[in-house]
Amino acid sequence: ERVMTQSPATLSVSPGERATLSCRASQSVSTNLAWYQQKPGQAPRLLIYGASTRATGIPARFSGSGSGTEFTLTISSLQSEDFAVYHCQQYNNWPLTFGGGTKVEIK
Amino acid sequence: QVQLVQSGAEVKKPGASVKISCKASGYTFTSDLIHWVRQAPGQRLEWMGWINAGNGNTKYSQKFQDRVTITRDTSASSAYMELSGLRSEDTAVYYCARDKKVEGYYYYYMDVWGKGTTVTVSS
Numbered sequence: 001e002r003v004m005t006q007s008p009a010t011l012s013v014s015p016g017e018r019a020t021l022s023c024r025a026s027q028s029v030s031t032n033l034a035w036y037q038q039k040p041g042q043a044p045r046l047l048i049y050g051a052s053t054r055a056t057g058i059p060a061r062f063s064g065s066g067s068g069t070e071f072t073l074t075i076s077s078l079q080s081e082d083f084a085v086y087h088c089q090q091y092n093n094w095p096l097t098f099g100g101g102t103k104v105e106i107k
Numbered sequence: 108q109v110q111l112v113q114s115g116a117e118v119k120k121p122g123a124s125v126k127i128s129c130k131a132s133g134y135t136f137t138s139d140l141i142h143w144v145r146q147a148p149g150q151r152l153e154w155m156g157w158i159n160a161g162n163g164n165t166k167y168s169q170k171f172q173d174r175v176t177i178t179r180d181t182s183a184s185s186a187y188m189e190l191s192g193l194r195s196e197d198t199a200v201y202y203c204a205r206d207k208k209v210e211g212y213y214y215y216y217m218d219v220w221g222k223g224t225t226v227t228v229s230s
Contacts, residue, residue, distance in 0.1 A: 091215035
């Protein structure tokens with residue numbers, strides 16, 4: 001099973017600043033990685049797939065990069081609606097697995 | 108618009124079974140996969156399995172293989188997840204999510220999610 005590790009667990013950022021979130025896979029997952037945003041009491045929302053392709057309707061301030069075992073989600077200028085938990089998910093191997101999440105909170 | 112509407116919250120006793128529904132609208136139900144993912148309090152998202160809504164083929168996580176059954180009813184554009192032998196650790200929010208076929212392939216990420224169904228297991 002591919003274990004996905006996200007860091008940091010919590011990221012405190014001021015509005016307008018850049019946020020950089022990391023996701024590491026225990027073994028290579030190529031670029032078969034997705035990022036989701038989840039707000040309290042809501043379902044996850046797809047942001048990025050293929051490690052770097054934005055899903056439909058996702059603002060350009062969200063960008064993804066990486067391949068193999070190291071991935072990054074960058075939010076270039078945090079807006080109030082971006083404070084949430086972010087999950088990565090690998091879909092290279094069975095079972096599909098998710099990271100433990102990074103909470104982005106207001107500094 | 109594409110929507111997945113799940114059934115309401117459930118409270119079950121240990122050892123019982125629960126069956127959750129997920130009704131799709133706004134797209135051709137039989138074209139895509141439906142995944143089931145759960146999230147226990149304070150835990151990471153956990154994938155349970157998927158069903159091909161077109162041909163009914165399924166794939167389950169080994170962790171749940173013995174206890175989960177995913178089915179679909181194409182006439183109702185609905186998928187169902189039944190989990191048996193419930194224990195307290197199964198207390199979680201259960202989500203269904205669509206995996207859209209793209210250029211003939213499924214890629215196993217989820218582009219549309221239901222709002223979730225809370226299942227509480229308690230004696």
